[in-house]
Amino acid sequence: MPGFLWSSYVVSAGWGWLVEAEDFWLEYVNGRGELHSGPFEAMWSTRFEAAGQVRTFPSYRGQRNFPGWYWAATSGELVGFESWVELGHLMRLDSEPDVVAVASQPFRLSWRPGDQARRISHTPDYFVRRRDGTAVVLDVRPDDRIEPEDAVKFAATAAACAVVGWDFERVGVLDPVLAANLRWLSGYRHPRVRREPVAAGLRAVFTRPWGLLAGARAVGDPIAVLPVLFHLVWCRELAVDLQAGLLSAATMVRPASAVAGEASGDADASEAAVAG
Structure with missing residues (x-):
């Protein structure tokens, strides 16, 4: 397996069991609906961002959760x-420029902890492929809904991911302001919203921080301009602090390059501080 040293075992102090790395088993469904399975060490290079769902969502009377489909x-x-x-x-993932694909219920991972006969299995919620080719396996579970057996599964999945160089994240409920702003902006995510002459005008206007509505009016009729402005914010071509407050006429819009520069400066400052 080029690029990785497949160790003979994986240990996580959080759950206290020793699992042979070779014992991790993976199942997935390809784009044609065919089930494939094999040792994780032999399957990890599959393009899981193009996989089908290995697990379907249940539907029943009185159901309290709301499954559905999202166009990315x-x-x-x-x-x-x-x-x-x-x-x-x-x-959130769909709006991040470094994300190129997301797959739901991408695979089922199973393992036998310690000397137990029964295998434990877990299906992560999402597989995320980044623009640089790296990957993130994502589990979504609110903090107050994590039972001990869930924590065990998350820890084992994280350990398996680490062996092949994937990141693993367990995330909870989004900040409500961020969630509300993303819901609004997602209505303008489709490329058909983009009108390039208007987009060019907006980029020219927002070379410095300016209020959202004032900047839109400087380009033209807000009815025609605002959808394009929201699309550019969604695509991160213009920058807004989506956690500072709900989008409004007074929201400050800045060029994305300024935000990137600030982030780079913060990172450099942090590295300098660590270096001492």
């Missing part, structure tokens, strides 16, 4: 979600 502008594909919490994170 990033890939032009429908991606499943099983709750409003998952939908919030789908929108």
Whole structure:
């Protein structure tokens, strides 16, 4: 397995069991609906961002969660979600420039902890492919809904991911202001909203921070301009602090390059501080 040293075992102090790395088993469904399975060490290089759902969402009378499908502008594909919490994170991922594809219920991972006979299995919520080729496996679960057995599964999945160089994240409920702003902006995510002459005018206007509505009016009729402005914010071509408050006429809009420069400066300052 080029690029990785597949160790003979994986240990997580958080759950206290020793699992042979070779014992991790993976199942997934390809784009044609065919089930494939094999040792994780032999399957990890699969393009899981193009996989089908290995697990379908249940539907029954009295159901309290709200499953559905979300059209991802990033890939032009429908991606499943099983709750409003998952939908919030789908929108967040879809708006991030470094994300190129997201797959729901991408694979089922199973393992036998210690000397137990029964295998434990877990299906992560999402597989995320970044623009640089790296990957993130994502589980969405509110903090107050994590049972001990869930924590065990998350820890084992994180350990398996670490062996092959994937990141693993367990995320909870999105900040409500961020979630509300993403819901609004997602209505303008489709490329058909973009009108390039208007987009060019907006980029020229917002070379410095300016109020959202004032900047839109400087380009033209807000009825025609605002949808394009919201699209550019969604695509991160213009920058807004989406956690500072709900979008309004007075929201400050800045060039994305200024935000990137600030982030780079903060990172450099942090590195200098660590270096001492």
